[in-house]
Amino acid sequence: MIELEALFKITYGLFIVCSGDKSRGNGYISNTVFQVTADPPQFAICCSKNNFTAEFIKKTGVFSVSVLEQETPSEILGRFGFKSGRDFNKLEGMSVKYGETNVPIVLDSSLAYMEFSVINTVEAGTHLIFIGKLIQSVLLDKAKEPLTYQYYRQVRNGTASKNAPTYIDKSKLEAVKASESFEKYRCMCCGFIYNEEKEKIRFSELPDSWTCPVCGSDKSDFIEV
Amino acid sequence: MIELEALFKITYGLFIVCSGDKSRGNGYISNTVFQVTADPPQFAICCSKNNFTAEFIKKTGVFSVSVLEQETPSEILGRFGFKSGRDFNKLEGMSVKYGETNVPIVLDSSLAYMEFSVINTVEAGTHLIFIGKLIQSVLLDKAKEPLTYQYYRQVRNGTASKNAPTYIDKSKLEAVKASESFEKYRCMCCGFIYNEEKEKIRFSELPDSWTCPVCGSDKSDFIEV
Structure with a gap:
């Protein structure tokens, strides 16, 4: 038996993982960043093979991690978590600094950041685990809580984006029931899916003042999927 | 520059990871348990090579994860986090069930548990990363918060035990200052180190009613190290 709710009891932080260089870079929201050894300090991240940022990590051999603060605006979560850098430059207009290796590091809503060089890449089905040696770590805000x-x-x-290791494709699990009586609506801005079955409220019954919980877009920005 | 305080902004849960079988098993406190793929569900854990449990995982190819609740008693954290199963049977007297693979699963103070079979083992310096396929996951308590x-x-x-990936050997970092003016005291029961420099209070100035913050042992159970 696999109870998915059991998996939700595992604690994760939320981070922006970036890669690339001064000419072009990309970042995504990750919940899988963790220290693997203390001496020397080495960390691992887990990244979907479909992820645009994975291409930059493979090419440059470097990545950065920005630790997001609890009150990170939905716009930032939507921009980095639910859109693809193949469609636009996510780093444009953001507060970005470049590390010792020229890797971009997002400073917006960040409590701390770290810079890594990849020392090992591990295949794990749909995802890659990148193990990185810590080059630098900087605390930006001691007082605030991490998200x-x-x-x-x-x-x-x-919700999780479809490339996240923790993504659950509810449409697959409950395909019969959902196809008969429930619909889903996608936010055209950030990709968030409103699932009538999960929410127990018909989309049409939501007030006009309702907005996307991820990026704040209007109800009229949703289309049926 | 490496600021260690930046690393403390990374969020982790706390878990008991167990391995072995019905005849003999062992477990330890881990903060590195994370999902790496959703389809199929696969997880990774990171374990010190010195860890007694690592020997069981290598031998049996299975491990379990119990998600600890926020108010887990210090006795359990001390028993699994700061003592070695080489010295005594940690599972004796605990509430243990055995999984489909016969792996022991600790139920005390657990909100949820999972059982895994190892599909890959990755070398990472002082530690091993075990990647496991999820065999079962069970939610035991929906309401309580994870630790x-x-x-x-x-x-x-x-504090972290010395085999944890997040362990910081402050004695190494600040050896000169510490050796000149500060002392450390070790709890003979759980191994917790009281560090005068970190705590800013001399051990001798602590009241006699003071007890070990990890396992609750008396002040008289500490020895200078």
């Missing part, structure tokens, strides 16, 4: 995946899900009603 | 490493450190004043 956790639990807080994002419980307090801010967020 | 996080942040809560353990901030609210309960805990």
Whole structure:
């Protein structure tokens, strides 16, 4: 038996992982960043093979991690978590600094950042695990709390993007029931899916003042999928 | 520059990872358990090569993860986090069930548990990363909050054991200062180190009623190290 709710009891932070250089870079929202050794300090991240940022990591051999603060605006989560850098330059207009290796590092809504050089890449089915040696780590704000995946899900009603290791394709699990009586609506701005079955409220019954819980777009920005 | 405080902004849960079988098993406290793929569900854990449990994982090819609840008693954290199963049977007297693979699963203070079979083992210096395929996951308590490493450190004043990926050997970093003026005291029960320099209070100035923040042992159970 696999109870998916059991998996939601695993604690994760939320981060922007970036790669590239001064000419072009990209970043995505990750919940899988963790230290693997203390001496020397080495970390691992887990990244979908479909992820545009994975191409930059493979090419440059470097990546950065920005630790997001609890009150990170939905616009930033939507921009980095639910859109693809293949469609536009996510770093444009953001506060970005470049590390010792020229890797871009996002400073917006960040409590701390780290810079890594890849020392090993591990195949794991749909995802790659990149193991990186810590080059630098900087604390930007000691007082603020980091954003956790639990807080994002419980307090801010967020979901995982389809490339996240924790993504659950509910349409697959409950295909029969959903296809007969429930519909889904996608935010054209950030990709968030409103699932009638999960939310227990018909999309048509939501007030006109309702907005996308991820990026704040209007109800009229949703299309049926 | 490496600021260690930046690394403390990374969010982790706390878990008991177990391995072995019905005849003999062992477990340890881990903060590195994370999902790496959703389809099929696969997870990774990171384990010190010195860890007794690592021997069981290598031998049996299976491990379990119990997600600890926020108010896990210090006795359990001390038993699994700061003692070695080479010295005694950690599972004796605990509430243990055995999984489909016969792996022991600790139920005490657990919100949820998972059972895995190892599909890949990755070398990472002092540690091994075990990648496991999810065999089962069970939610035991929906209402309670999971224990996080942040809560353990901030609210309960805990430290990392020396085999943890996040362990910081402060004696190494600040050897000169410490050796000149500060002392350390080790709890003979759980291994917790009281560091005068870090705590800013001499051990001798602590009241006699003071107890070990990890396992609750008396002040008289500490020895100078």
